[in-house]
Amino acid sequence: xxxxxxxxxxxxxxxxxxxxxxxxxxxxxxxxxxxxxxxxxxxxxxxxxxxxxxxxxxxxxxxxxxxxxxxxxxxxxxxxxxxxxxxxxxxxxxxxxxxxxxxxxxxxxxxxxxxxxxxxxxxxxxxxxxxxxxxxxxxxxxxxxxxxxxxxxxxxxxxxxxxxxxxxxxxxxxxxxxxxxxxxxxxxxxxxxxxxxxxxxxxxxxxxxxxxxxxxxxxxxxxxxxxxxxxxxxxxxxxxxxxxxxxxxxxxxxxxxxxxxxxxxxxxxxxxxxxxxxxxxxxxxxxxxxxxxxxxxxxxxxxxxxxxxxxxxxxxxxxxxxxxxxxxxxxxxxxxxxxxxxxxxxxxxxxxxxxxxxxxxxxxxxxx
Amino acid sequence: xxxxxxxxxxxxxxxxxxxxxxxxxxxxxxxxxxxxxxxxxxxxxxxxxxxxxxxxxxxxxxxxxxxxxxxxxxxxxxxxxxxxxxxxxxxxxxxxxxxxxxxxxxxxxxxxxxxxxxxxxxxxxxxxxxxxxxxxxxxxxxxxxxxxxxxxxxxxxxxxxxxxxxxxxxxxxxxxxxxxxxxxxxxxxxxxxxxxxxxxxxxxxxxxxxxxxxxxxxxxxxxxxxxxxxxxxxxxxxxxxxxxxxxxxxxxxxxxxxxxxxxxxxxxxxxxxxxxxxxxxx
Ligand SMILES: Nc1ncnc2c1ncn2[C@@H]1O[C@H](COP(=O)(O)OP(=O)(O)O)[C@@H](O)[C@H]1O
Ligand SMILES: [Mg+2]
Numbered sequence: 001x002x003x004x005x006x007x008x009x010x011x012x013x014x015x016x017x018x019x020x021x022x023x024x025x026x027x028x029x030x031x032x033x034x035x036x037x038x039x040x041x042x043x044x045x046x047x048x049x050x051x052x053x054x055x056x057x058x059x060x061x062x063x064x065x066x067x068x069x070x071x072x073x074x075x076x077x078x079x080x081x082x083x084x085x086x087x088x089x090x091x092x093x094x095x096x097x098x099x100x101x102x103x104x105x106x107x108x109x110x111x112x113x114x115x116x117x118x119x120x121x122x123x124x125x126x127x128x129x130x131x132x133x134x135x136x137x138x139x140x141x142x143x144x145x146x147x148x149x150x151x152x153x154x155x156x157x158x159x160x161x162x163x164x165x166x167x168x169x170x171x172x173x174x175x176x177x178x179x180x181x182x183x184x185x186x187x188x189x190x191x192x193x194x195x196x197x198x199x200x201x202x203x204x205x206x207x208x209x210x211x212x213x214x215x216x217x218x219x220x221x222x223x224x225x226x227x228x229x230x231x232x233x234x235x236x237x238x239x240x241x242x243x244x245x246x247x248x249x250x251x252x253x254x255x256x257x258x259x260x261x262x263x264x265x266x267x268x269x270x271x272x273x274x275x276x277x278x279x280x281x282x283x284x285x286x287x288x289x290x291x292x293x294x295x296x297x298x299x300x301x302x303x304x305x306x307x308x309x310x311x312x313x314x315x316x317x318x319x320x321x322x323x324x325x326x327x328x329x330x331x332x333x334x335x336x337x338x339x340x341x342x343x344x345x346x347x348x349x350x351x352x353x354x355x356x357x358x359x360x361x362x363x364x365x366x367x368x
Numbered sequence: 369x370x371x372x373x374x375x376x377x378x379x380x381x382x383x384x385x386x387x388x389x390x391x392x393x394x395x396x397x398x399x400x401x402x403x404x405x406x407x408x409x410x411x412x413x414x415x416x417x418x419x420x421x422x423x424x425x426x427x428x429x430x431x432x433x434x435x436x437x438x439x440x441x442x443x444x445x446x447x448x449x450x451x452x453x454x455x456x457x458x459x460x461x462x463x464x465x466x467x468x469x470x471x472x473x474x475x476x477x478x479x480x481x482x483x484x485x486x487x488x489x490x491x492x493x494x495x496x497x498x499x500x501x502x503x504x505x506x507x508x509x510x511x512x513x514x515x516x517x518x519x520x521x522x523x524x525x526x527x528x529x530x531x532x533x534x535x536x537x538x539x540x541x542x543x544x545x546x547x548x549x550x551x552x553x554x555x556x557x558x559x560x561x562x563x564x565x566x567x568x569x570x571x572x573x574x575x576x577x578x579x580x581x582x583x584x585x586x587x588x589x590x591x592x593x594x595x596x597x598x599x600x601x602x603x604x605x606x607x608x609x610x611x612x613x614x615x616x617x618x619x620x621x622x623x624x625x626x627x628x629x630x631x632x633x634x635x636x637x638x639x640x641x642x643x644x645x646x647x648x649x650x
Contacts, residue, residue: 267447
């Protein structure tokens with residue numbers, strides 16, 4: 001039987017149920033019962049967002065005032081009253097050269113966001129123009145067996161985001177490929193479990209920084225003959241190793257705690273070991289495996305920033321670090337933009353995993 | 369030599385201080401083609417007994433012999449209908465049954481297997497629900513899938529552990545008839561565990577009560593000499609039926625009372641006599 005798929009179903013499925021309430025508001029389908037829901041799911045979050053921005057605004061302004069006052073006082077004691085007056089005027093005029101350097105206000109962050117987008121458009125246009133210009137030449141070079149000329153300009157903010165996503169997915173994939181099979185073996189065999197237990201207990205709490213250093217030591221030596229930039233390799237391996245533990249532990253737990261009834265079925269039907277693992281053990285531990293994968297992905301995204309920064313691998317982490325080093329007048333605002341982008345992407349990744357999980361696993365609570 | 373034989377079987381769970389003796393000195397023999405029912409209270413060890421026979425458990429001591437050979441692990445010759453359905457929730461009705469059939473007949477082609485699946489799903493009248501998953505089915509439908517899965521493997525002996533316990537009276541009656549039909553068709557051997565004396569009398573050739581544990585053991589058997597096919601409404605007027613039914617229920621009630629008085633004995637009451645309040649005020 002085919003099930004009809006409605007917008008409501010899809011949004012609910014993806015954990016975005018509040019959207020359909022929102023839709024009902026505009027289509028006038030909202031019932032009295034739903035009104036409470038609407039208040040709770042749309043109005044209250046909106047209000048709390050506004051409150052957050054308000055508090056941020058006030059906080060940023062008072063920090064700004066403290067910083068400005070301090071600067072003027074300093075000018076007064078160091079250079080005399082005229083310099084202090086000039087500085088006060090300069091700050092009031094909004095001149096970028098003398099602005100106090102502190103927590104940026106919401107509007108400054110928004111401006112930075114827009115300027116980063118504009119910067120991205122410029123760089124993309126630049127890239128396109130470059131590609132057009134070199135197309136003919138590159139064809140010739142490839143025909144001659146030479147390397148084509150590639151664009152080596154500065155990456156835009158959006159490019160950095162995609163680089164980060166690449167790193168995190170590569171790391172996540174690595175974690176999945178190591179942790180799921182290993183977890184299955186550990187969960188199936190009590191002997192393996194006790195022989196791996198110390199290993200898991202010791203390596204699980206190791207910090208991302210140490211993982212990075214460890215991977216760096218090994219990969220540097222392994223790639224000693226290669227001239228390629230190994231920073232991407234190092235950072236995605238570190239991300240994977242750092243984040244795989246939740247999946248490993250959950251998979252092993254899921255596999256070793258399959259409902260006794262299902263195991264009895266497997267025995268009565270006399271399923272072979274292969275069939276037993278793929279038809280009974282794995283499907284029944286899928287919900288736990290996915291919970292592990294979800295944690296893994298969010299940990300991977302969290303440690304990615306720190307690891308990119310250490311590895312000098314292009315991406316959001318490096319972006320934040322460079323802006324911090326840069327110390328330009330809008331650097332702080334750009335760092336806050338990056339913070340929000342990181343947060344929002346983390347949230348979306350979590351939703352993505354939830355969606356996949358809902359699609360592949362049966363509902364354990366209803367099942368007998 | 370009987371078809372299935374249990375000789376001096378004991379079963380204890382756990383070891384040392386944690387040991388719980390569940391079954392003790394079980395002796396049972398079932399002939400080929402017979403339909404035997406075992407009735408007993410909840411927790412008396414019925415599932416344990418079933419698992420010893422189907423090979424999921426090993427006896428602590430004693431022998432379980434199937435066709436003269438000791439039972440070692442499970443076998444396709446003995447089909448099991450579990451107490452709690454035990455369907456795999458991630459598979460549809462069709463896939464649940466197919467999985468069993470494929471294991472039972474590894475040499476058959478896929479289309480032959482599909483035919484068997486369709487036949488047995490139709491037999492329990494679940495063809496309209498064949499692509500549904502267990503959670504979309506009612507309790508009765510789930511149990512019918514479980515019945516279809518066990519029977520589709522064409523076992524020589526059917527072992528049923530309270531297969532209809534969780535069902536309403538109407539569904540229960542229908543499934544009883546379906547099971548009897550299948551059993552009657554090619555005269556397989558059947559062992560039914562139940563907590564319903566009427567069900568036992570309606571379906572079985574013999575009823576054996578399981579005296580409740582710890583140390584549960586089998587009581588005296590009651591033969592049901594009522595001709596088949598039996599009719600529920602007619603049976604109620606049958607003298608033989610009434611007598612057997614009363615005898616079994618009396619026996620079980622006696623066990624129940626015995627158990628109660630035993631439980632009383634375990635509490636050592638303080639040696640006190642109540643004060644004679646009433647006389648005090650006279
Ligand atoms: N795996 C086990 N370990 C320890 N005790 C068990 C186990 N399985 C069952 N028992 C105990 O054995 C007794 C009989 O259980 P069971 O055979 O399931 O009874 P029934 O099927 O008649 O309700 C119960 O007291 C139960 O607590
Ligand atoms: Mg039971």
